Amino acid sequence: MSQTTLVIADKNYSLWPLAPWLCMKKVQMPFTEILIRFGQKNTRRRMLEYAPTGRVPVLIHNGLKVWDSLAICEFINDLYPSENLWPENLETRAQARTFAAEMHATGGAFPGAPRHIIYSLDTNVRRRTDRVEPKKHVVESINYLINRWQNLINTFGGSGGFLFDEFTVADAMSAHLVNRFYTYDIKLPDDITKYCKNMRDFPPLAHWIREAEAEDWTLPSAEIDVSKL
Ligand SMILES: N[C@@H](CCC(=O)N[C@@H](CS)C(=O)NCC(=O)O)C(=O)O
Numbered sequence: 157m158s159q160t161t162l163v164i165a166d167k168n169y170s171l172w173p174l175a176p177w178l179c180m181k182k183v184q185m186p187f188t189e190i191l192i193r194f195g196q197k198n199t200r201r202r203m204l205e206y207a208p209t210g211r212v213p214v215l216i217h218n219g220l221k222v223w224d225s226l227a228i229c230e231f232i233n234d235l236y237p238s239e240n241l242w243p244e245n246l247e248t249r250a251q252a253r254t255f256a257a258e259m260h261a262t263g264g265a266f267p268g269a270p271r272h273i274i275y276s277l278d279t280n281v282r283r284r285t286d287r288v289e290p291k292k293h294v295v296e297s298i299n300y301l302i303n304r305w306q307n308l309i310n311t312f313g314g315s316g317g318f319l320f321d322e323f324t325v326a327d328a329m330s331a332h333l334v335n336r337f338y339t340y341d342i343k344l345p346d347d348i349t350k351y352c353k354n355m356r357d358f359p360p361l362a363h364w365i366r367e368a369e370a371e372d373w374t375l376p377s378a379e380i381d382v383s384k385l
Contacts, residue, residue: 160187162228163206163214165194167368168281169378171274173213174364175328176228181360182323183236195375226260229325241328243320248312252326255308255319259329270333272297276385277336278378281368285382288340294385301333302348309351317354331361340382 162180164173180187192202192212206214207223214223215231222231233241242249262271276294290298305319314321319330334352337344344352355361 158218159216160185160218161190161216162187163190163192163203163212163216165192165212166371166373166375167191167364168371169194169279169375170212171279171332172211172225174331175225175325176213176215176232177364178323178328178331178358178360179229179232179241179325181363182328183232183239183241185232185236193373195377226256226325226329229256229328233325240322241325243312243322243324248320251308251312252320252324255304255326256329258304259326259333270297270301273301273333273336277340277342278380279332279336280339280378280380281335281365282371283339283379285340288342288382288385290340290342290385298342302345305330305348305351306345309347317351318358319351323358327355327358331355331364334361335365 160180162173162177164170164177167174190206192199200210203212203214204210206212206216207221209223211223213225213228214221215228217231217235222228229241233239243252259270261269262274272294276290277288308319308326312320316322318324318327320326334355336342337352338356356365
């Protein structure tokens with residue numbers, strides 16, 4: 157029997173482990189989890205035990221190590237080709253991959269890379285603030301993302317309620333953004349509110365959210381003062 161471990165960090169505060177975790181739950185891949193808490197004296201040392209980047213997620217599958225969220229999603233797709241973690245149609249799949257890569261390239265040069273959202277609205281799954289009105293450059297990123305989601309839903313969506321009708325890696329890479337919009341009560345158009353709700357009702361994401369809410373510790377550096385945003 158194969159042995160699979162996913163190394164992650166706090167569910168409430170971490171960003172990148174979420175996408176592969178969702179894909180693994182979606183395909184019902186059995187795995188054990190190692191959770192390394194952020195902000196501890198040994199956090200970096202422990203993460204370095206699993207990958208030279210000193211970052212999570214890291215997948216260990218029968219001794220093979222894969223790190224980086226998108227690479228893990230691709231590997232899960234390779235292991236479970238019939239689960240359609242990417243759309244079947246070649247051109248549609250290229251669009252899904254373009255979007256997922258764009259979401260992943262936070263530090264990159266893409267105008268739409270959601271770095272302003274990530275750097276301004278910290279991941280904090282269980283927190284609920286009053287409506288935050290972010291700064292102009294963050295609003296521009298949010299609007300760009302909303303526009304991208306709308307275009308994908310209008311072109312490829314269907315009754316399934318996801319960007320490409322059924323859940324794909326493109327949704328997995330969007331999930332942390334969906335959660336941030338809930339945390340900070342960001343004003344969204346109706347169609348995108350519907351997409352976000354569908355995502356949060358998706359059983360694997362609902363599962364992650366429950367577990368994030370159950371974590372009984374806080375990371376003070378991630379509890380940002382929203383009045384300063
Ligand atoms: N490009 C990597 C980024 C991984 C990453 O930055 N992970 C964060 C957690 S969300 C991390 O491990 N940070 C280490 C730390 O803050 O100590 C990926 O997509 O997996």
